[in-house]
Amino acid sequence: xxxxxxxxxxxxxxxxxxxxxEFYELSMLRLNDAAYGKQETLSQFKNQPIIASxxxxxxxxxxxxxxxxxxxxxxxxxxxxxxxGINGNNRDLKRALRKKRNHFPAFVSHPEIVKALGGKxxxxxxxxFNKYGKLTFYTQGYNSASTLEKLMKENHVTSCKNESxxxxx
Numbered sequence: 001x002x003x004x005x006x007x008x009x010x011x012x013x014x015x016x017x018x019x020x021x022e023f024y025e026l027s028m029l030r031l032n033d034a035a036y037g038k039q040e041t042l043s044q045f046k047n048q049p050i051i052a053s054x055x056x057x058x059x060x061x062x063x064x065x066x067x068x069x070x071x072x073x074x075x076x077x078x079x080x081x082x083x084x085g086i087n088g089n090n091r092d093l094k095r096a097l098r099k100k101r102n103h104f105p106a107f108v109s110h111p112e113i114v115k116a117l118g119g120k121x122x123x124x125x126x127x128x129f130n131k132y133g134k135l136t137f138y139t140q141g142y143n144s145a146s147t148l149e150k151l152m153k154e155n156h157v158t159s160c161k162n163e164s165x166x167x168x169x
Contacts, residue, residue: 024133028107029086031094040107049157050080051148052127054109055100057092061142065124066100071145076160079152084109086121125162130157 001124024046027039033048042050069081083106085093090108097106114121126139126152136155139148149160 007066012042023113023129023135026072026110026112028084028110031090031106031108032102035128036094042107045080045082045105046133047131048080049078052080052082052129052148053095054084054105054123054125055096056085056087056123057096059096060076063100064095065126065142066102068127068143068145068148069104072100072148072160075137075145075149076152076158079158079160080105082107084113086114086123112156126153128155128157130155135146 001128027041030036030038030040042052051072053065055066066083072079073081081104083097083102083104083161085096085106086109088096093108095105118127122140124140124142126143126148128136128138128148130136136157137151139151143151151157152160
């Protein structure tokens with residue numbers, strides 16, 4: 001099975017499993033800010049487009065992806081980025097967030113999500129949900145802010161303002 005076939009199969013399985021496990025209702029451990037250590041769901045992010053970006057400790061590409069998400073936030077303020085930590089303990093995940101100077105909501109990814117992604121999801125990886133909570137598309141590997149912006153527009157997630165700035169970067 002080639003990579004493209006595996007990716008399509010993975011996406012179909014994940015879309016099915018995501019609806020089955022209700023992505024927004026899974027309880028996850030908060031990794032940052034005043035809510036650190038509390039179990040929370042993602043229900044607070046319903047009715048808005050979100051990028052759920054997976055990261056892990058000691059991942060240089062995750063750090064580059066995080067910078068792109070910061071830039072994207074200035075261009076697409078209505079899109080919420082959420083960080084989901086995998087493949088690390090809580091201390092190492094929190095340290096990775098501090099290193100990135102993270103200001104996005106961050107959680108330890110729920111085991112059901114990791115399981116739906118095949119047990120060891122590739123990072124960086126992002127799941128993009130529209131404002132209706134539907135998984136619209138996903139990315140594997142690093143994507144620049146301009147690429148993410150373009151993909152969100154093509155997939156009718158949102159249209160961002162000030163496009164010319166991200167195209168330069």
